[in-house]
Amino acid sequence: MLSSLLVESSVDLSFKQLSFCIVTSVLLGLLVSSVHMYRNVYSKNFVITLAVLPVLVQLVIMLVNGNLGTGVAVLGAFSLIRFRSVAGGAREITSIFWSMGIGLATGMGYVSYIALFSLIIAIFLLILNTIHFGEKQKVAEREVKVTIPEDLDYPGVFDDLFCQYTYSASLDSVKTTTMGSLYELRYRIKLKDSQQEKELMDAMRVRNGNLTIVFGKVSTNRDEL
Incomplete structure (x- = not known):
């Protein structure tokens, strides 16, 4: 002892x-x-x-x-x-x-x-x-809100763009807005290159008829900062 x-x-x-x-x-x-x-x-x-x-x-x-x-x-x-x-x-x-x-x-x-x-x-x-032990490579993760017209078939509408610009993309929620005339889609994506964020947004604007698109940061735990 x-x-x-x-x-x-x-x-x-x-x-x-x-x-x-x-x-x-x-x-x-x-x-x-x-x-x-x-x-x-x-x-x-x-x-x-x-x-x-x-x-x-x-x-x-x-x-x-x-x-x-x-x-x-x-x-x-x-x-x-x-x-x-x-x-x-x-x-x-x-x-x-x-x-x-x-x-x-x-x-x-x-x-x-x-x-x-x-x-x-x-x-x-x-x-x-x-020595930055345990730090992983930082990937730009975004929460994307996309408004599309009701006549646009939303399943898979942006899949080719996500395949080109992101590592992964998942559709979290779908809801109707403006008395059901529009849909609001919420995606969570991981960009391959954060510098291409505007390029991706412009490509999505072509698909949704230049309706509202919002790119926002995803809240993370303090230990992941």
């Missing part, structure tokens, strides 16, 4: 031990915040929370260390925590768990171990983000 800086949990902490653990939590919390800000979209409040979280978790762990009943109560309290800001992605969750891990380790006295592991994790994350 790993040796702890705090030899006996029942023994009161000395000021030197407490200060050492707190300073370690603060420094490593700042490390987590700095790594999270590297090539990432973030808010000021979130990175401040990451910096402070290790010290807060450390305080809780030091208070419940060795007390089973209090530990169970704190576990219930932690389960009620909700981050009520903008929905986070995988990277935010990684940073939160890292910060909490630092607080848990320093609260139990494993200062040298968590310092080493945090350094390794920081270098590993920086390298992965620097």
